[in-house]
Amino acid sequence: MMKSKKINRKLAVPEAAPLVLSLRSVGYTLETALADIIDNSIAAKATEIHIDVKWNKELDYISVRDNGYGMNEDNLHQAMKIGSKNPIDPRSHDDLGRFGMGLKTAAFSLCKRLTVGSKLLGSNAICVRVWDIDNIMDSNRWELFDDSSTSAWKDALSRFGNYGQGTIVVMEKLDRLITENYSDQAIGRFWQRIADMEKHLSMVFHRFLSGAQAIHIFLNGQKIESWDPFMRKSLATQEFREEFLECNGKSVCAHAFILPHHSKLSVKEYDEAGGASGWLEQQGFYVYRNKRLLVPGTWFKMLRKNEPGQLARIQLDLTGDMDFGWKIDVKKSSAAPPSMLRERIRRIARTAQEASRKVYYYRGAVVNQQIKAEDNDAIWEQASVRGRTFFRINRNHAILKDAGSELSADAAKKLNTFISLVEGFAPMNASLTGPVTGESSQKNELIDSAASFCSDLIDAGYSSCEALRKVLQISIYEGMAEDIKNKLQL
Numbered sequence: 001m002m003k004s005k006k007i008n009r010k011l012a013v014p015e016a017a018p019l020v021l022s023l024r025s026v027g028y029t030l031e032t033a034l035a036d037i038i039d040n041s042i043a044a045k046a047t048e049i050h051i052d053v054k055w056n057k058e059l060d061y062i063s064v065r066d067n068g069y070g071m072n073e074d075n076l077h078q079a080m081k082i083g084s085k086n087p088i089d090p091r092s093h094d095d096l097g098r099f100g101m102g103l104k105t106a107a108f109s110l111c112k113r114l115t116v117g118s119k120l121l122g123s124n125a126i127c128v129r130v131w132d133i134d135n136i137m138d139s140n141r142w143e144l145f146d147d148s149s150t151s152a153w154k155d156a157l158s159r160f161g162n163y164g165q166g167t168i169v170v171m172e173k174l175d176r177l178i179t180e181n182y183s184d185q186a187i188g189r190f191w192q193r194i195a196d197m198e199k200h201l202s203m204v205f206h207r208f209l210s211g212a213q214a215i216h217i218f219l220n221g222q223k224i225e226s227w228d229p230f231m232r233k234s235l236a237t238q239e240f241r242e243e244f245l246e247c248n249g250k251s252v253c254a255h256a257f258i259l260p261h262h263s264k265l266s267v268k269e270y271d272e273a274g275g276a277s278g279w280l281e282q283q284g285f286y287v288y289r290n291k292r293l294l295v296p297g298t299w300f301k302m303l304r305k306n307e308p309g310q311l312a313r314i315q316l317d318l319t320g321d322m323d324f325g326w327k328i329d330v331k332k333s334s335a336a337p338p339s340m341l342r343e344r345i346r347r348i349a350r351t352a353q354e355a356s357r358k359v360y361y362y363r364g365a366v367v368n369q370q371i372k373a374e375d376n377d378a379i380w381e382q383a384s385v386r387g388r389t390f391f392r393i394n395r396n397h398a399i400l401k402d403a404g405s406e407l408s409a410d411a412a413k414k415l416n417t418f419i420s421l422v423e424g425f426a427p428m429n430a431s432l433t434g435p436v437t438g439e440s441s442q443k444n445e446l447i448d449s450a451a452s453f454c455s456d457l458i459d460a461g462y463s464s465c466e467a468l469r470k471v472l473q474i475s476i477y478e479g480m481a482e483d484i485k486n487k488l489q490l
């Protein structure tokens with residue numbers, strides 16, 4: 001008989017120097033790195049976050065300071081370790097973290113020296129920990145300093161003093177960001193990158209930056225405004241009903257929006273709504289995890305991005321307990337649906353792309369082009385429905401647009417529903433009766449619009465019976481009861 005060999009265990013601890021160098025290249029961009037650091041501030045319940053970016057001849061650093069609940073010395077020490085938390089441990093429902101890596105990997109992708117200071121409420125002392133990659137390279141050891149005296153740290157810290165509690169993250173020796181000598185051109189390029197980063201943050205955190213409980217993020221003292229991909233405040237945005245996709249006992253919410261035809265937007269509105277990557281790129285699903293945007297526009301390789309589909313944007317809400325099913329990555333910038341959901345997601349995608357196509361190719365329905373000028377003063381505009389003239393309220397009227405932009409998304413939607421009611425029951429539109437003629441696609445469009453109007457009324461508080469009755473009283477929707485019921489599954 002063969003004698004079995006005794007198996008020994010030998011430690012194989014990762015080498016500090018090569019590992020830290022590899023961690024610098026996990027693929028963050030300036031935008032995704034800053035977003036990951038801000039995630040931590042939001043998870044710590046900060047209401048105010050300041051990003052300070054400095055680059056002059058004497059000083060260069062980026063700091064992120066917040067008034068969140070901070071950390072004590074032990075927690076800070078733990079937080080600075082690579083892999084400070086176990087990714088399989090449950091997290092609170094609003095935690096934006098998962099892997100115990102983000103702070104370090106994001107910072108190392110930009111800089112060689114990371115200093116974190118933190119203060120708990122009621123404590124005057126700020127505890128400090130510093131990683132310096134040059135030191136790790138020299139010593140090949142994970143040596144963490146407990147203080148810093150660099151001018152960047154002092155400069156950043158001088159702005160942090162006023163908070164009763166909070167955390168400050170300072171990134172110095174920005175060798176991955178500042179790769180050129182100080183010159184006018186290099187400075188211009190640097191600040192352009194910072195401006196791009198600002199756009200990204202206003203998109204990624206837009207749901208935190210608006211609303212009653214809004215938090216405030218400042219970049220060098222300037223407030224970052226929220227950028228809503230769905231133009232919820234625009235009265236011309238079409239909103240679909242939310243759909244809930246069940247998978248393994250968890251529910252994902254999909255909420256589709258079709259953005260307005262470009263003729264309904266001013267040049268400025270159109271440019272802004274295109275977003276950081278432009279209209280074509282920004283179509284598709286917007287994947288959120290605990291309200292934080294991970295992916296701004298993807299069809300998950302199920303459909304191609306195309307021009308007519310560019311008005312379709314679909315909010316997809318995930319929670320933090322779906323991370324592994326959806327393959328969320330450390331950088332919080334990618335996700336893929338579990339195979340069980342792919343068919344339903346594909347169907348939602350197709351429906352939204354088709355709805356976008358209809359709006360995109362919308363032409364000629366407005367009869368009187370003269371009164372369709374973007375900033376016109378006309379109250380009514382004429383459209384053609386079933387070959388007859390139909391009057392509708394000019395959604396581009398300056399006062400209406402102005403009022404709409406000041407309303408919450410919910411109030412804007414209700415106002416829009418009310419305006420549709422006014423149009424439907426306007427005496428001059430009452431004579432539009434008769435069977436639907438023309439192409440079947442035209443009829444389908446009319447059914448879609450009746451069904452979406454009916455669902456808006458239900459959202460506004462009508463019962464489904466009342467909403468249906470109201471819609472059927474509108475002459476152009478006469479006789480469509482069954483179609484609407486089928487469409488809405490009433």
Ligand SMILES: Nc1ncnc2c1ncn2[C@@H]1O[C@H](COP(=O)(O)OP(=O)(O)OP(=O)(O)O)[C@@H](O)[C@H]1O
Pocket residue numbers: 036039040041044066068069070071079080084085096097098099100101102103104166167330
């Ligand atoms: N600004 C902050 N305020 C309070 N605690 C913080 C702050 N930043 C980091 N921490 C603490 O440090 C820990 C480590 O942060 P890190 O970003 O490295 O990992 P994570 O957030 O746990 O997970 P992920 O890798 O997914 O971001 C956090 O879990 C949190 O406890």
Ligand SMILES: [Mg+2]
Pocket residue numbers: 036039040096097098101102103
């Ligand atoms: Mg984190």
